[in-house]
Amino acid sequence: MTSFCTATYRAFDEKADFHKKATGIAVGLTVGSWTELPEAKKKDMEKHLGQVVSVDVHEPEAGAAPGSLAAERYADIKIAYPDVNFSRDIPALLVTAFGKLSMDGRIRLLDLDVSDGFRKTCPGPKFGIHGVQELLGVHDRPLLMSIFKSVVGYELPELKEQFYQQALGGVDLIKDDEILFENPLTPIEKRVEACMAAARDASKQTGQKLLYAANVTGRTSQLRAQAKKAIDAGANALLFNVLAYGFDALQELAEDPDINVPIAAHPAFSGAMYPPRHYGVAPQLLLGKLMRLAGADLVLFPSPYGSVVMPKDETLAIAESLTRHEGALKPSFPVPSAGIHPGLVPLLLEDFGVRSVVNAGGGIHGHPMGTAAGGQAFRQAIDAALQGVELEAYAAEPGREQLKAAIELWGVKK
Amino acid sequence: MTSFCTATYRAFDEKADFHKKATGIAVGLTVGSWTELPEAKKKDMEKHLGQVVSVDVHEPEAGAAPGSLAAERYADIKIAYPDVNFSRDIPALLVTAFGKLSMDGRIRLLDLDVSDGFRKTCPGPKFGIHGVQELLGVHDRPLLMSIFKSVVGYELPELKEQFYQQALGGVDLIKDDEILFENPLTPIEKRVEACMAAARDASKQTGQKLLYAANVTGRTSQLRAQAKKAIDAGANALLFNVLAYGFDALQELAEDPDINVPIAAHPAFSGAMYPPRHYGVAPQLLLGKLMRLAGADLVLFPSPYGSVVMPKDETLAIAESLTRHEGALKPSFPVPSAGIHPGLVPLLLEDFGVRSVVNAGGGIHGHPMGTAAGGQAFRQAIDAALQGVELEAYAAEPGREQLKAAIELWGVKK
Incomplete structure (x- = not known):
């Protein structure tokens, strides 16, 4: 047949x-x-x-x-x-x-x-949603990811401190900025060592696990070696600019038995293909189905909120592509990104459910009480949303001044 | 600084x-x-x-x-x-x-x-325009390239015969169809052997050299091995679907000292990026400058004629990007493609000059006197255009019935 x-x-x-x-x-x-x-x-x-x-x-x-x-x-x-x-x-x-x-x-x-x-x-994601949840020991709430505020031109101790502050806030994943390439100030193996040390230090405070997605960059034939270098230095996740290399480069990383950590796919350059109505490739295929087939465990895409905006129906279609039942193919974590602050968490949960990742940059680093408080505000917002409590009411209780301050600054979107 | x-x-x-x-x-x-x-x-x-x-x-x-x-x-x-x-x-x-x-x-x-x-x-093209001309011993006229008519589902002897007929017509380059992937009927090393044997046979008739660009396909990490396999079997050029793999994959092939044959870049999938006005990447960058930087010796792009049409100013901008003086970076051959018949040759020469490739598929195979005559008609049209003689007048002379028949079928575009 x-x-x-x-x-x-x-x-x-x-x-x-x-x-x-x-x-x-x-x-x-x-x-x-x-x-x-x-x-x-x-x-x-x-x-x-x-x-x-x-x-x-x-x-x-x-x-x-x-x-x-x-x-x-x-x-x-x-x-x-x-x-x-x-x-x-x-x-x-x-x-x-x-x-x-x-x-x-x-x-x-x-x-x-x-x-x-x-x-x-196409073996698809090696870990998928459940596998990543297992690694973190978190199954009952959306994960929280944060992004370095600034990376270019910074020295290792500065990145390490940024990482530590993010980790203290109770985030589950921290990812490199996609424009952080191999560089003499923070080469990948040194960066991973420093950041994973910061993760261990923070873990003593937070009692929680953390994945650090180090950006795999450089020449195509060296991607595997670069990934291995990061993993050997202790990286427990990877970030990859898929569209700069093609889906097959992702698939080869995902298939490699030695690359035994989750891979987060960054959508850099995808805007050259999905936006126009008459041309290109629909986002639920480009950032949804193909990313999952090629083996991304987590996929970032523009959120329907914030400055880099994608229409809500398209973001939902991406998430659906990443998560719907497809035989033995594991689902990938949807990571709607850009412009996310704690006041959006109830909406994000409504749109993308518990099996998604809340990803924030400015909404964490820009918190009036600092980066760690920024993460804590998000965790409080996630708890509130899961309990079905209004953020404002939840934030009014003692010990939740981080969420209160976030709401005062950014508001709550209904 | x-x-x-x-x-x-x-x-x-x-x-x-x-x-x-x-x-x-x-x-x-x-x-x-x-x-x-x-x-x-x-x-x-x-x-x-x-x-x-x-x-x-x-x-x-x-x-x-x-x-x-x-x-x-x-x-x-x-x-x-x-x-x-x-x-x-x-x-x-x-x-x-x-x-x-x-x-x-x-x-x-x-x-x-x-x-x-x-x-x-970025070392750029290994051969460039001059290097390809040297390989063929042709410096004073545009080159003529032809494309297999149909490839999918054909057996080796059929492809060999198609190749032979094309070669007899006096073409300088023959390229695989971009959708001919590794397959059991015509695996690359067998295909190259058969076609290069046909090229030698035809050469006895035509007295001219010929480049055969075999399509390098498959998994990213195996592209080099696939290219080597083709070259070891006698391929003297390669075709590559650059945008399905990313520019760096082309650059790695072009940089490889063992891949000592010209590489023709196919624009497959590029239409997902260049057409809309508000988004994407301008064609002179996508199919011009970046292809050259990454090392394509020849670059196919839609011609301003025929069914797959690109506006003329954009095709000229691509050609200009591929050929303008850029220090030590060699120029790449512009190959405007699709919808080309002999009656377009004077226009093509006017648009793209002697340092370009006339590339035809249907305009060769669809010739009423057959494929070989189709190639000959193009060569006659090229001679006429170089001499500044009207195609109709040139075709009226004895021994040029191939051009005459082509003009009768397709006309001459003024």
Whole structure:
């Protein structure tokens, strides 16, 4: 039986025959031409021929707001590509489904449904949500992640102190800034040693575990060695700028049995691909399904709040892609990021649930009582939200002045 | 002295203070914050601080057509990033200049000017235009490249015959289809052996040399081995789907002393990034400068003709990026592709000059007298254009019925 990977596109055109276009894609991106084939050859070629699964044409709606999607003529087209046509790696899948086609007018890749066979070659997250929860011993609340405030140009003792203050606040994960590359001031192995020492010191105060995601950077062929160097120095997680290297580079890190720590995927550069309506790749595929298939244990993406904004339905679609049941493929932690302060925690919980990560930078470091208090305010907000108590009421109790101060500064979003 | 890589952005906003936005980028993507730094620290940090080079605000022009660029409010912003902040690799450069920023509203990366120091770490094309011309012994005319008609599902003898017919037509380069991955019917080493044997046979007829660019595919860490396998089997060029793997994967292939053949970069997936006005990466950077920096000897991009169309000014900008004088960096061959037939050759020559590659698929295989005649028609068209003779007049002479037939089918574009 032929197995297929199915791509869903949205093609825009004011007058195209979308059914004809769909057939053109299905044939053109597989066997090249069909009508010209000799009859004898057709039998051989049938198993290689792409199939049009569906073509849903959307005609402009009368009275739709000009410029809105409803006012446009487009079609959602599903094409099934036989697995036999391409090798079982994400680059081959992307080149097959959206290589040449990406350049062919106004067309957007919405989704890719891989076959069971293809998925079996993508082991997915090594830890996944449950595995990361196990490492931290935390199962009953969203995790709290923090980001260094500033990293470029700082010396080790300064980073170590930043790390320590974050850890004291009770965060579960701390990640490097994505723009912290290998550098003489804070080379990865020294940075990891210093930060993990700070983590141990803080742990004596907080009594909790902590993952530190060190940024794996540099030349492609050296990524594995760089990751190993970080792990050998004590790193218990990694950060990776997936889109600067391609999904397969992530998959190779995730597959490597020696890289036995969770990997957090950073969305750097993804904005070059997902925002426009007529082009590119839908965010739930780019930052959702493909990241999970390639093995990210945690995936950062823009939150619907704050300065770097993604529409809420898109963020929810990413989270859904990362977490829905997919056979043996483990789910990845959604990490909606940017512009997060404690007053957003109830909303975040409502949107993304307990199996998500609350990730803050400025909302921790910018706390009026300092970085450690910033983390504590978040933990208090998480406790309140889990108990279904209004943040303002929760913050009014003694010992919760950190949350109180955060709310005074940033407010509570309803 | 501080050296910098300078990024040029186009940011769109109806009312933003673009100067403030520029300062936000320059500080935010380097030292994080400046005003909060203690005075003593500022001295240390100065060399890490991004610089606003220029902000050119464009106000909507009165009377501009609605929807046109002229009708929009935008600013072209140049920011200089100190080299000291990032490692000398293209992923680090992209993450620094357009990592988080790519997700920050309507903003497009137009250009990256790397420092001399950064450029020195990018050796660029190993062969470049002159080197490829040397390999072929052709200096005085554009090269002619052809593409297999259909590849998926074909057996070796069929591919060999397709190759032979193309070679007989007098083409200089033949490339694999970008969707031909490692497969049991035509594994790369067998394919290369068969095709290079066909090339030798054809050479006895044509008396000319030929490069065969075999498609290097598969897992990232195996690309080098795959390239070596092709070369060991006799491949004298390679094709690579750069954007499915990232620019650094190309650079590692190009830098490898054992990969001593020209590399042709395929633009598959690039359409996910360059088309929209408000987002993504300008094509002259994505398919021009970065491909050259990373070491592509030849770069395919959509021609301004045919079905997969790119506006002419953008194709010219790509070609200019690939070929302009850049110190010791060799130029790369521009290969405008898709929809090319012999009747376009005079225009192509006018647009892209002698130092370019005429690349055809359907315009060769679809020739009424067959594939070999298709190549010959192109060679005749190239001769005519170089002599400044009208194609119709040139084709009227005896022995040029191939060009005549091509013109009758496809016409001549003026």
